Amino acid sequence: MHSTPASAQNTKDAIPALLQDHGISPTAQRVEIAMILLSERQHLSADQVLKRLDEHGAAVSKATVYNTLGLFVERSLVRQVIVDSTKAFYDSNVEAHHHFYNADDGTLTDVDAAEVPIEQLPRVPEGTFAEAVDIVIRIRNTT
Amino acid sequence: MHSTPASAQNTKDAIPALLQDHGISPTAQRVEIAMILLSERQHLSADQVLKRLDEHGAAVSKATVYNTLGLFVERSLVRQVIVDSTKAFYDSNVEAHHHFYNADDGTLTDVDAAEVPIEQLPRVPEGTFAEAVDIVIRIRNTT
DNA sequence: CTGTGTGCAAAGCTTTTGCACTACT
DNA sequence: AGTAGTGCAAAAGCTTTGCACACAG
Numbered sequence: 021m022h023s024t025p026a027s028a029q030n031t032k033d034a035i036p037a038l039l040q041d042h043g044i045s046p047t048a049q050r051v052e053i054a055m056i057l058l059s060e061r062q063h064l065s066a067d068q069v070l071k072r073l074d075e076h077g078a079a080v081s082k083a084t085v086y087n088t089l090g091l092f093v094e095r096s097l098v099r100q101v102i103v104d105s106t107k108a109f110y111d112s113n114v115e116a117h118h119h120f121y122n123a124d125d126g127t128l129t130d131v132d133a134a135e136v137p138i139e140q141l142p143r144v145p146e147g148t149f150a151e152a153v154d155i156v157i158r159i160r161n162t163t
Numbered sequence: 164m165h166s167t168p169a170s171a172q173n174t175k176d177a178i179p180a181l182l183q184d185h186g187i188s189p190t191a192q193r194v195e196i197a198m199i200l201l202s203e204r205q206h207l208s209a210d211q212v213l214k215r216l217d218e219h220g221a222a223v224s225k226a227t228v229y230n231t232l233g234l235f236v237e238r239s240l241v242r243q244v245i246v247d248s249t250k251a252f253y254d255s256n257v258e259a260h261h262h263f264y265n266a267d268d269g270t271l272t273d274v275d276a277a278e279v280p281i282e283q284l285p286r287v288p289e290g291t292f293a294e295a296v297d298i299v300i301r302i303r304n305t306t
Numbered sequence: 307c308t309g310t311g312t313g314c315a316a317a318g319c320t321t322t323t324g325c326a327c328t329a330c331t
Numbered sequence: 332a333g334t335a336g337t338g339c340a341a342a343a344g345c346t347t348t349g350c351a352c353a354c355a356g
Contacts (some may be wrong), residue, residue: 028290045336045337047338048338049337049338050337052235054296055283056239065320066320066321067319067320069231069324080338081338081339081340082320082321082339082340083321083322083338083339083340083341084322084337084338085235085319086320086322087321087337087338087339088338090321090322096228100248100250102245102246103245103253104245105243105245105250105345105346106320106346107248107319107320108248108320109319119176120288120329122288122291122292123294125282125352126337129288131297132285133287134190135283135285136280136281136283136284136285137281137282137283138279138282139280139281139282140279141300142274142275142279142300143279144263144302145263145265145302145336146299147304147305147306147353148263148265148302148303148304148305149301149302149303149305150300150301151266151302151303152300153296153298153300153301154225154297154299154300154301155285155296155297155298155299156297156298156299157285157287157293157295157296157297158293158294158295158297159288159291159292159293159294160286160294161290161291162290162291162292163290188312189310190312190313192312193312195316205326207347209345209346210344212346221313223313224313224314224315224344225314225346226313226314226315226316226346226348227312227313227314228345229345229346229347230314230346230347231310233346233347235340248320248321249320249321249322249344249345250344250345251326251345287319
């Protein structure tokens with residue numbers, strides 16, 4: 021392996037630093053996974069991440085993909101979106117936003133938080149505080 | 164087993180009729196499951212339903228519980244609530260409402276839809292229509 | 307007697323756990 | 332050399348599928 025100039029590429033070299041900023045040691049597998057997921061705004065299941073790793077020739081085990089994605093969520097590098105009872109999606113967009121979930125084809129689409137203004141939140145139960153508000157708008161195809 | 168007057172108990176005898184109203188033939192297993200889930204407003208996982216069936220001495224297989232709950236959802240007898248990526252909850256309350264999800268203990272609490280007024284919904288993508296809006300407010304214990 | 311519909315064992319997913327191994331101190 | 336942390340094979344858990352059986356027409 022030969023090194024590349026630090027400033028030449030932004031994405032490739034920024035990833036390790038980004039991981040460290042979030043308290044994650046940038047190992048080879050983690051950088052691979054982060055590069056795939058963070059390369060653009062997208063919603064991928066663990067399975068899809070694994071498939072892309074294979075395509076890129078990176079051999080990472082299923083368990084590591086799951087554990088790494090879990091770690092990324094814990095460290096707020098990505099968001100976990102739950103819409104399907106049998107599969108979790110990982111969202112590279114961590115800014116406040118909501119989702120359309122197309123129940124016919126299983127795809128997710130972002131909705132800016134500003135497009136769903138909520139007048140007020142209900143009072144939370146005694147002894148608790150609100151951590152997040154997730155809105156999912158289930159849509160179907162008219163055809 | 165001895166029969167009870169038809170009008171004496173409301174719940175027990177109303178269930179078969181309710182199932183039929185929703186186009187579901189009221190077999191023994193389905194009535195058992197419906198009685199457990201619909202006896203009161205609650206959020207149960209498939210697993211919890213199975214456990215209660217066992218406690219009531221009703222022997223119904225795991226597969227039948229899953230398939231029956233899926234059928235109930237399809238026929239709008241109950242609602243499926245998705246908050247945990249590894250488990251689905253079934254909600255006996257089918258009226259418009261949302262949920263608090265306590266991430267610390269995994270419990271769900273109803274929130275009346277009127278308590279979360281939404282000014283407007285975003286325009287849905289071309290060729291689709293909104294089927295439902297689910298709001299989940301994740302809460303944590305302050306302690 | 308035929309066909310539709312039901313219930314369940316077994317199979318198929320997704321996700322977690324426990325342990326060998328690595329890489330720093 | 333010791334120790335904290337990483338990656339993965341195997342195990343566990345949730346859900347679906349495929350088929351034998353039951354029941355209505």
